[in-house]
Amino acid sequence: MFEKVGVFRLLASVIICQFAGVIGSIFTASSLESWYVFLEKPSFSPPSWVFFPVWTILYTLMGISLYLVWEQGLQQREVKTGVFLFGLQLGLNTFWSLLFFGLRSPYYAFLEILMLWVAILLTMVRFWKVSRAASILLIPYALWVSFAALLNYQIWVLNL
Numbered sequence: 001m002f003e004k005v006g007v008f009r010l011l012a013s014v015i016i017c018q019f020a021g022v023i024g025s026i027f028t029a030s031s032l033e034s035w036y037v038f039l040e041k042p043s044f045s046p047p048s049w050v051f052f053p054v055w056t057i058l059y060t061l062m063g064i065s066l067y068l069v070w071e072q073g074l075q076q077r078e079v080k081t082g083v084f085l086f087g088l089q090l091g092l093n094t095f096w097s098l099l100f101f102g103l104r105s106p107y108y109a110f111l112e113i114l115m116l117w118v119a120i121l122l123t124m125v126r127f128w129k130v131s132r133a134a135s136i137l138l139i140p141y142a143l144w145v146s147f148a149a150l151l152n153y154q155i156w157v158l159n160l
Contacts, residue, residue, distance in 0.1 A: 006071065018060070027101045042154040061141065065134040093145075120141060
């Protein structure tokens with residue numbers, strides 16, 4: 001059975017990640033039905049309705065991953081570094097939505113998603129040292145961001 005602190009940390013971790021998604025969706029919503037629909041997209045572009053459930057699942061997995069590392073104690077250097085990197089990649093994740101949808105710049109969003117991808121990998125490496133399960137839980141996220149980077153690149157190129 002979870003301790004009260006453990007339940008709090010788990011809920012806080014998942015809510016923090018979902019909140020990042022909510023912030024990103026504010027920028028997305030403003031362009032989804034206007035600017036985005038008129039962009040040329042590659043043939044492998046998924047329908048718009050796919051993104052919400054995928055991101056909801058990914059943010060939940062990310063939250064559980066953060067929780068597993070946080071549970072090891074923030075006094076440990078590896079944990080502090082891992083949590084810092086996690087926060088960095090989460091911030092970059094949200095910033096991508098601002099660049100792509102808010103500023104309507106596939107070019108800058110593509111440059112930024114490359115930084116996000118590196119930050120995710122660095123987070124996974126650091127998490128591996130603290131909790132292998134936490135690192136493994138980030139694999140679907142890394143794969144989706146890899147796909148998103150390819151999609152972002154193609155949208156940029158197709159709309160030059």
